[in-house]
Amino acid sequence: MKSTFNKLKFLKPALIVASIALISLTTQSCSKNFDNDFTDGFRLEHRYYVDQNLSFQIDSIRDYRCPADMFCIWQGDVDLFFKIWYQRQRIDTMVHMYLHNENPFVIGGHKWKITEVSPYPGTWECGSTQTTSERSRTTRVKIEIDRYIQISY
Numbered sequence: 001m002k003s004t005f006n007k008l009k010f011l012k013p014a015l016i017v018a019s020i021a022l023i024s025l026t027t028q029s030c031s032k033n034f035d036n037d038f039t040d041g042f043r044l045e046h047r048y049y050v051d052q053n054l055s056f057q058i059d060s061i062r063d064y065r066c067p068a069d070m071f072c073i074w075q076g077d078v079d080l081f082f083k084i085w086y087q088r089q090r091i092d093t094m095v096h097m098y099l100h101n102e103n104p105f106v107i108g109g110h111k112w113k114i115t116e117v118s119p120y121p122g123t124w125e126c127g128s129t130q131t132t133s134e135r136s137r138t139t140r141v142k143i144e145i146d147r148y149i150q151i152s153y
Contacts, residue, residue, distance in 0.1 A: 041116065041140030050145055054108040056084045058141055067121040078117045080141065084108065109147065116142040 042048060042058060049055045062079040066072030078097040083090055086108035096102050097114050104113035118140050 041118065041142040043140060050108070050110060053087050054085070054110065056082055058082055061117060061141070063117065063121055065121050078114075080114060080117070104144075111144075111146045113144040114141060115144055116140075118142075 044058050044060065047055055047057045059081045061081070063076075065076035065078060066074070075098065077099070080095050080097065082093050082095065084093060084107055085091075091107065093107075095105060095112075095114060097117060104111050106112070
């Protein structure tokens with residue numbers, strides 16, 4: 001009976017150390033869900049607030065993806081030009097949608113992932129007389145923004 005008690009006494013600290021090691025390797029995410037208000041995505045040239053210390057604006061988009069009705073050797077990419085305000089500092093940045101070392105990215109304690117840019121090239125009607133400014137009003141960008149907390153001991 002006494003030897004069993006001594007073994008249990010040893011296991012308790014080992015479990016605590018293992019738990020701390022496991023927690024230090026994980027990243028927690030609590031999502032800031034914009035889907036309720038922005039189901040169709042974010043528009044260009046509008047400022048959006050994530051919280052009181054973090055906001056962003058999508059300034060412009062350079063879309064050189066392969067058009068929907070074409071066969072291309074290379075899929076192309078989308079460059080998104082952002083202004084991000086974090087703690088009263090402005091960060092001007094550009095992100096490639098399909099480069100995995102740039103998307104997702106972490107700024108202001110949040111993980112940002114661009115998931116969709118629409119409309120897709122070639123999906124607007126042939127002969128459309130939309131100007132560039134009219135097209136920018138109809139362009140939508142979907143972004144997942146999650147609170148990014150790195151726990152380490």
